[in-house]
Amino acid sequence: MSAAIPTTGTDRPGPAPGEDAGPAVISLRGAVATVGGRPVLRGIDLTVGPGEVVALLGANGSGKSTTVKSVIGSVPLDRGGLELFGTPQRKFRDWHRIGYVPQRTTAAGGVPATVREVVSTGRLPQHGLLPFRRKDRAAVDRALAAVGMLDRAGDGVAHLSGGQHQRVLIARALVGRPDLLIMDEPMAGVDVDSQQVLAGILRTEVERGCAVLLVLHELGPLEPLIDRAVVLRDGCVAHDGPPPRGVGQHALPGHDHVHPHADDHHRTTQGLLA
Known part of the structure; x- marks a missing residue:
């Protein structure tokens, strides 16, 4: 029987006193990046430790997705530094240690494919295009079982619902047993x-020691797992610390909004981290 899951992420046992937890899984320092000629990241500092669960929060356009894309290398940094598992990104080769779930999209990108075929692509970083072995097929089955999709393994992804597509993308990220799991808006548009x-x-995943970086608008049912929240605003870090309670876009620290019943020039700032 597995050990009981703690009610809050911060209650999970960490390293013993004096025990070295190892290098940070992600260490992003002074990250500056542009997308389409527009400055998006303006000096982001972000650290994720081994086994830590970090939520990346902020309004649309604050730089959340660009931050995670810079970590996986799809958005290059103009300035700043990035290390993965203690290795500078330019020298990092162990990409199989990272599982990535992009913002919800059609799992096969419009290409006819079965659920099993899509999930199998998650093994490619480990051995490229070499023929699949028995352990690869077993890993695919385990990942599909974990997301409750093993019975749909032979179905075409074109026939899945939005929530089922998301499960397939998650299984693809899990199939390599990553040490770091990055998810960009995994809760958006999926059913309860x-x-x-x-x-x-x-x-x-957290129980086995995987570190997790989540891009979220609201914590929802994931709140008990979150160790730390990093709130972005206009490409900068506005908060790095305990997660806000019941967070929504209008409750994020530093979020300004106009109440419809108030004077046009009257602006209020709500923050859950008073």
């Missing part, structure tokens, strides 16, 4: 059942 499945998956 799929949200609960995701929460259960993350509990299991």
Whole structure:
């Protein structure tokens, strides 16, 4: 029987006193990046430690997705430094240690494919295009079982619901047993059942020591797992610390908004981290 999952991420046992937890899984320092000629990141500092669960929060356009894309290398940094597992990104080669779930999209990108075929592509970073072995097929089955999709393995992804597509993308990220799991808006547009499945998956991954970086608008059912929240605003870090309670876009620290019943020039700032 597995050990009980703690009710909050910060209650999970960490290294013993004096024990070295090892290098940070992600260490992003002074990150500056542009997308389409527009400055998006303006000096981001972000650290994720071994086994830590960090939520990246902020309004649309604050730089959340660009931050995670810079970590996986799809958006180059103009300035700043990035280390993965203690290795500078330019020298990092162990990409199989990182599982990435992009913002929800069609799992096969419009290409006819079965659920099993899509999830199998998650093994490519480990051995390229070499023929699949028995252990690869077993890993695919385990990942599909973890997301409750093993019975749909032979189905075409074109016939799946939005929540099922998301489960397939998560299984693809899990199939390599990553040490770091990065998810960009995994809760967006999925049904309550799929949200609960995701929460259960993350509990299991965290329990085995996987570090997790989540881009979220709201914490929702993932809140008990979150160790730390990093709130972005206009490409800068506005907060790095305990996660806000019941967070929504209008409750993020530093978020300004106009109440419709108030004077046009009257602006209020709500913050959950008073």
